[in-house]
Amino acid sequence: MAAVIPAGALIASVVVLATKAGPAVRVNGAHFLTGSDWKLGNTYGAIQHTDGVAHPLGSSYGAWPLIAGTLQSSAIALIIAVPISLGAAFALTERLPRWLSSILRFGIELLAGVPSVLIGLWGALTLGPLLARDVYPIVADHMPNVPVLSYFKNPVGHGEGLLTSGIVLALMIVPIIASTARNLFAQVPALPKEGGEALGLTDWEVTRKITLPWVRSGLIGATVLGLGRALGETIAIAMVSGALLNTITPNVYGTMGTVAAAIVSQLDSAFTDGTGFAIASLAELALVLSIVSLLVNMLARFIVHRTDSLSAPVGVGF
Amino acid sequence: MAKEVTALPSPRRRHLANWLFFRVGSMLALLLVVGPVLWVVVTVVANAAPHWKWSVLTTTTQGTSGGLENAVLGTLLLLLGVLVIAGVIGVAGGIYLAELVGTKANGKPRGGVFRAATEVLSGVPSIVLGYVGFTALVVGLHWQLSLLPAWIVLSVMVVPYIARGTETALRQVPTVYREGAEALGMPLGYGLRKVVLRSAIPGVVTSLLIALAISAGETAPLLYTAGWSVDNPSFSLLHKQVGYLTYPVWEFWDYPSKQAHYLSFDAALLLVVIVLILLVTARLIVARTQRHAESRR
Numbered sequence: 001m002a003a004v005i006p007a008g009a010l011i012a013s014v015v016v017l018a019t020k021a022g023p024a025v026r027v028n029g030a031h032f033l034t035g036s037d038w039k040l041g042n043t044y045g046a047i048q049h050t051d052g053v054a055h056p057l058g059s060s061y062g063a064w065p066l067i068a069g070t071l072q073s074s075a076i077a078l079i080i081a082v083p084i085s086l087g088a089a090f091a092l093t094e095r096l097p098r099w100l101s102s103i104l105r106f107g108i109e110l111l112a113g114v115p116s117v118l119i120g121l122w123g124a125l126t127l128g129p130l131l132a133r134d135v136y137p138i139v140a141d142h143m144p145n146v147p148v149l150s151y152f153k154n155p156v157g158h159g160e161g162l163l164t165s166g167i168v169l170a171l172m173i174v175p176i177i178a179s180t181a182r183n184l185f186a187q188v189p190a191l192p193k194e195g196g197e198a199l200g201l202t203d204w205e206v207t208r209k210i211t212l213p214w215v216r217s218g219l220i221g222a223t224v225l226g227l228g229r230a231l232g233e234t235i236a237i238a239m240v241s242g243a244l245l246n247t248i249t250p251n252v253y254g255t256m257g258t259v260a261a262a263i264v265s266q267l268d269s270a271f272t273d274g275t276g277f278a279i280a281s282l283a284e285l286a287l288v289l290s291i292v293s294l295l296v297n298m299l300a301r302f303i304v305h306r307t308d309s310l311s312a313p314v315g316v317g318f
Numbered sequence: 319m320a321k322e323v324t325a326l327p328s329p330r331r332r333h334l335a336n337w338l339f340f341r342v343g344s345m346l347a348l349l350l351v352v353g354p355v356l357w358v359v360v361t362v363v364a365n366a367a368p369h370w371k372w373s374v375l376t377t378t379t380q381g382t383s384g385g386l387e388n389a390v391l392g393t394l395l396l397l398l399g400v401l402v403i404a405g406v407i408g409v410a411g412g413i414y415l416a417e418l419v420g421t422k423a424n425g426k427p428r429g430g431v432f433r434a435a436t437e438v439l440s441g442v443p444s445i446v447l448g449y450v451g452f453t454a455l456v457v458g459l460h461w462q463l464s465l466l467p468a469w470i471v472l473s474v475m476v477v478p479y480i481a482r483g484t485e486t487a488l489r490q491v492p493t494v495y496r497e498g499a500e501a502l503g504m505p506l507g508y509g510l511r512k513v514v515l516r517s518a519i520p521g522v523v524t525s526l527l528i529a530l531a532i533s534a535g536e537t538a539p540l541l542y543t544a545g546w547s548v549d550n551p552s553f554s555l556l557h558k559q560v561g562y563l564t565y566p567v568w569e570f571w572d573y574p575s576k577q578a579h580y581l582s583f584d585a586a587l588l589l590v591v592i593v594l595i596l597l598v599t600a601r602l603i604v605a606r607t608q609r610h611a612e613s614r615r
Contacts, residue, residue: 004432005407005411005474005477006411006432006435006436006439006474006477006478006481007431007432007435009439009474009477010435010438010439010442012450012454013442013446013447013450016450016453016454016458017446017449017450017453020453083347084347084350084351085347086347087343087344087346087347087348087350088344088347088348088351090340090343090344090347091344091345091347091348096344100348103348103352104348104351104352106601107348107351107352107355108351109597109600109601110355110594110597111351111354111355113528113531113532113535113593113596113597114355114358114359114535114593115534115535115536115537115564115589115593116535116537117535117537117564117567117568117586117589118358118362118535118567118586118589118590119358120568121361121362121567121571121582121586122357122358122361122362124571124572125361125365125571126357126361127357171354174350174351178351202332202333202335202336202340203336203340204335204336204339204340205332205336207339207340208339225441228441229441231443232441232442232443232444232445232446233443234443234444234445234537234538235537235538235564235568239568239571260443260445260538263445263446263449264445264538264541267449267452267541267542279453282449283449283453286445286446286449286450289443289445289446290442290443290446293441293442293443293446294438294441294442296441297437297438297441297442298434298438300441301434301437301438301441
């Protein structure tokens with residue numbers, strides 16, 4: 001009975017979202033994914049009917065800036081978080097002094113447990129302004145005007161924006177990637193590693209030539225798992241991104257918005273739409289987010305588990 | 319056929335690389351993981367401590383000033399409900415997955431569908447769960463913003479963690495214990511309760527504490543299920559909004575008034591304290607059991 005509840009909750013969630021989003025899906029069509037104007041329309045004025053669905057005159061829902069913002073901030077988060085997590089995971093599995101590794105393990109647990117609203121508060125009031133005052137200007141002034149790097153040029157803004165969001169997101173996904181990677185490293189059998197040591201390889205060479213190849217696909221899974229979390233993170237990003245709806249940032253410092261942050265910041269104003277079409281469109285946004293994160297998560301679990309099954313099952317007759 | 323033998327770089331360069339990537343690299347990672355945690359906590363404490371008044375705990379919120387008694391009591395009430403609902407479901411699910419499902423012909427445990435559903439559920443963004451709770455329970459069933467939908471959504475959110483933690487803890491109990499219980503003629507349920515579950519209790523409690531820490535820190539799903547109230551929580555399950563600690567942090571931090579700002583950081587400090595207590599207790603339990611496990615060998 002208890003085991004049915006997660007499956008039931010999962011199916012119920014998707015069904016509820018799909019039902020609620022139905023009218024919005026029909027009216028918004030492909031414009032929802034490609035358009036870049038999120039407007040409630042005139043909520044006090046005339047009501048228009050499209051395909052039998054009532055919505056305010058002039059309403060238009062294009063979520064492309066939000067989708068782009070989500071992808072951009074998650075990509076930045078992964079670029080920052082993956083090396084840090086791997087370093088932390090190495091430090092945990094290899095021969096660090098005991099007191100050090102226990103501090104690190106507790107640090108990772110704490111980082112996973114710090115409420116995202118606190119990380120958002122710190123990001124918006126301390127980290128963001130600090131970066132915008134002391135770090136971003138130096139970076140921006142020294143960037144050459146070549147493709148990719150020109151995204152790092154001025155103006156740097158006030159600390160709310162894409163890069164700050166990416167850094168904050170990175171912090172929040174480090175625990176997931178690091179702990180998954182640590183479990184993977186721990187599964188690499190000792191014999192090949194000892195063989196490497198016996199051949200005179202240094203610790204780093206053993207890691208790079210034996211441990212890493214052994215768990216490569218698992219590490220990809222761990223990264224995708226982190227991506228899943230980054231895509232859905234809400235409150236912290238709503239606090240440090242600027243929570244915009246219709247803007248794709250021109251450089252990495254600019255204010256932007258993500259799908260998850262929009263769901264949390266738009267519900268209040270969605271209620272002003274008497275036809276309920278704004279609520280339906282938000283449901284469509286939630287539907288898009290949940291389908292994407294479900295796919296990403298299932299992919300990640302699949303990859304991680306394929307590596308997992310190499311190891312002996314613990315507690316089942318061993 | 320044989321691979322071409324390539325010369326290794328000089329020993330000095332190899333050891334430099336080792337030192338650079340390994341010692342310096344892991345130290346840097348350590349710094350970048352532990353540093354931000356400390357920084358967040360220090361920021362909160364430094365901003366809250368100068369104006370901290372104990373009366374915050376005994377007065378309720380008035381608009382954007384006053385105290386946080388309502389929020390503290392609300393958060394505790396939410397945690398209590400999650401502990402009961404998610405605790406029962408999660409532990410039962412974990413026991414089911416670890417002990418009762420049996421094994422397939424190829425030696426893999428059964429119950430793959432439920433395990434997969436649990437894991438996938440843990441990957442659904444909490445805002446989506448909150449939104450579903452809002453449309454289905456708050457609006458759909460006319461429960462309005464209130465305690466019960468908040469309990470349900472938070473529970474659905476943390477059940478995967480508890481089930482997973484319970485399953486892992488049970489799998490670490492040696493098979494010999496189960497065989498011993500069976501050899502003594504204990505019925506399955508009795509042996510499970512008295513022998514297997516008892517040895518797994520530290521792991522189960524740890525997962526419960528971590529689940530509570532997660533629930534205490536949630537904001538997004540609560541905004542759309544619990545609402546916000548400046549009154550102390552009553553025990554009515556439906557139709558009455560509930561206050562909780564993450565709301566003032568999220569809502570008041572960028573208000574212009576100084577009182578609102580203070581309130582935001584007071585709530586943040588209380589959150590830090592609650593979450594730290596839960597996580598440190600969980601850590602201590604783990605450390606204690608590990609010490610015992612080692613001394614037994």
